[in-house]
Amino acid sequence: MHFVQINKTTWRCTGEGPRNHSTGKRRQITRRGKSKGEARKRVEKAIAELKKVYTFDAKITFDEFSQEWLKLYQLKGNKETTNEHRAYCISLLNRYLAKQKMTAISTIELQGVLNHLFENGTAFNTLRGTHNAAKMIFAYAKETGLIEINPVEATFVPKKKMTLEEVTTEETSKLYLETDELKEFFRYVDKHRNIIYRTLIYTIAFTGMRPGEAVALKYEDVDLEKKVIHINNICEKKHTRRL
Structure with missing residues (x-):
């Protein structure tokens, strides 16, 4: 506690009270008394009353x-x-x-x-x-000071052991977007001002081609009448993707 003698007949005492429950900020309690001891007792009483407000009964269920x-x-x-x-x-x-x-x-x-x-x-x-x-x-x-250790910290959520098939399915599903996720993704793509980037992303999404394959496309690789894209990969092998 901190004490200051204001004059011959007055002392001021400041003590650390419980933190504000809503904000977590420090709360200092200040009281005055005719003596150093009286000011201290008033601060202690105020702090004790605040602690009652911010603590729970030990018997609470x-x-x-x-x-x-x-x-x-x-x-x-x-x-x-x-x-x-x-x-x-x-x-x-x-x-x-x-x-x-x-x-x-x-x-x-x-x-x-x-x-x-x-x-x-x-x-x-x-x-x-x-x-x-x-x-x-x-x-x-x-x-709030009711307990000293959080007993939940050392617990875990039980989980069913997956079969090899389930693990494979789960890992594979992470590689693809669900319909609603894809729609959300396209909403952001449509906001991009570069039409070339937008076209590339849509092409990749709806044909399944690799980004490198899409970037390497030439005008003659695309047959709009037959709705076919011919892909030349790194190995220079011809592939065909339907639009």
Whole structure:
């Protein structure tokens, strides 16, 4: 604490209070007293009262705490569908943890919840969303001083072991755009002022030719009547692509 004697009968004391919960900024508390000791006591009392406002009862349950967290989360301007998804994930966690004290929930217990949801056929995206929701809830509990360690940090989302065929399919699918992704991509392409670039990109997208093949095209390679493009690759072998 910092003390300043203003005059013979007045002291000013400044102490570090709890950080502002909304902004995270430091909060300094200043009080005056007729003596150094009186000013200090007034500052300590003010800090103690603020700490009560920014902390939770150690007996608070997961259900109670998660609802308090959700109220704050919904004030962040998220999409309504996002808020609904968070609420649904919390409802899944409440099946197992509703009446448990926040301070008593362990990493092992949380991993058990995720494992049980997985074993009961919960979709991977829902599992991942539930894991993220739990991580944010317990992170908030740590920030407010309710717990010292976030027990979710050491947990993971269970995932089904894929067959070789599934792995191959998944890796291959990453190489291609879905229809809606392609449409979004073209919306940006159409904004480009260079018509040559726009034409090249559309040609590559709808014929499947390599960028190098498209750049090497000549006017005589394109037969607009038959809607055919003849491709000369590096090896100088003739290829034909339908338009």
